Amino acid sequence: MKIAVVVDSTSYLPKDLKKKHDIHTIPLNVIIGDRSYREDEDIDNDTFFVSMRDRDELPRTSQPSIGDYILLLESLKAEGYTDVISVHLSSQISGTYQNAVAAGQSVEGIEVHAIDSEVACYVQGFIALYAAQNKERMPLADLLSQIDEMKRRKNTNAYFIVDTLSNLQKGGRLTNAQALIGSMLKVKPILHFKDAKIVPFEKIRTKKKAMKRVEEVFAEEMAFHKGKPITAVVIHSNAYEEGQRWMESLERQYPDITFRLSYFGPVIATHLGEGALGLGYTTYEVDTT
Template sequence: MKIAVMTDSTTSLPQRLIDKYNISVVSLSVTFANGDNYIEGKELNASELYRRMKSEKTLPTTSQPAIGNVIQEYERLRDAGYTDVVGLFLSAGISGTYQAATQAGEMVEGINVHTFDSKLSGMILGGYVIYAAERVEAGLTAEEVMKELLEMREYTGALVVVDDLKNLQKSGRITGAQAFIGSLLKMKPVLEFVDGKILPLDKVRTKKRAIKTIEQGVLDRVKDYDNVTLYVVNGDAKEDGLKLFKHLKENYPDYVINYSEFTPVIATHLGVGSVALGFTNKHIATLANSPEEE
């Protein structure tokens, strides 16, 4: 059995880790109002996205990988001698990528495709990917890796602060938010991934308090874990992200703490000024980093 690990372009994983574990990546894309279309990670970075989002009236849209491209990638892996693929993708609750990857796997002969719905996105998905790659290196079968991922998913989540819900509301990526939106006024929304969907959790008067809310919420959720990896991710809110990262690093030295920025597709939906704090019950030491490294 020769196992490949595949994911999508929303993971925020640095290229050095993609290369180290020979991870296969299928890309999503971003399209602006004037028709400009860019492949995430290859033709568009987050800085350029934020610049255009601030200057243009119409928000961009995002697209999942074309099923034909996913089929080609499976065929490439098969022809390279792989017998199995463990594919990990962003939440099926906010994107059709997982469904496309699953359907493509059913259409390709000669390779066994195992797809995993992370029910999350961004670097938290990246954590799953690195964990899977390390377990493959340790000699587990594809079925064994999938079993561990499903168990891990029960202890993995994320809380998010956004400046406003405009992007999420427009793209339809937030559930049950109409009454919540109406009561916001100038308050900051706090959101949570629940079973793969983005749901309102709280509303707080200032961004500082909102970030403290997600920090305390995550710490409460992991307090009984034997092992903890945390993910600090920001969308054009580097000062807020760095402050949270450094605070956690200083106060929780036993935790693996990772810092990253949202990729363009995720940033399109969460908007400028977003900060997320993700967590899982595995000690994924490979992901320990400092902002200067990324």
């Protein structure tokens, strides 16, 4: 048995880290005007944010096609892989996971174990890292059941704050959007994933207070998980300095926790807009160096 680990581009794990752990990537696409770009390959963050600002209409996004996925599986099979653990953003916000399952069913000789991370971004990346770092250390069935446990009981969790709900609403990725928008126009909502869907956690008046509230919830969850090897991540949408300051302040409060700074790339930033911030963590040991 030879196991490959695949993650889609929305994990935004650094290229070097993926290389170190032999993690393969399948890109999602962002469509600006009439051009489609494969995330991470055809467009970088700076170019994306400039184009988004320059246009009236929002970019669109799309999952990798089944055909793209089949090509990746064929090349992994040619390299001798027999199994693939394929980690994807939540199946309730993208068809990526479903396409991984469908592609797996149509290629003989390689088995795809598709994982619906039920989150996205670097937090989903934690699962891919855990899979890659343990695929030779434990039987596959045990690893898959550990991954399942990693998603439960807030062992891997995230909160995020957006400047406006408008992108999420236009892109149709907010559950019960119509009912919420009216009551949330003048607030900075804290959002999270529940049953793999994006739902509001709390409504707060200002971004500063929303960040403080996320810190309070984080503190409660860290107390609950006391003694576990936490790795946490601050994620920003084209707000590097704000993200960096938040991460440094958290590092001072939690000297025992490893913090990373990451970003919302083109596909996710299309739906969150600029200025969004996220804080996520896992209680499972992962090497992010």
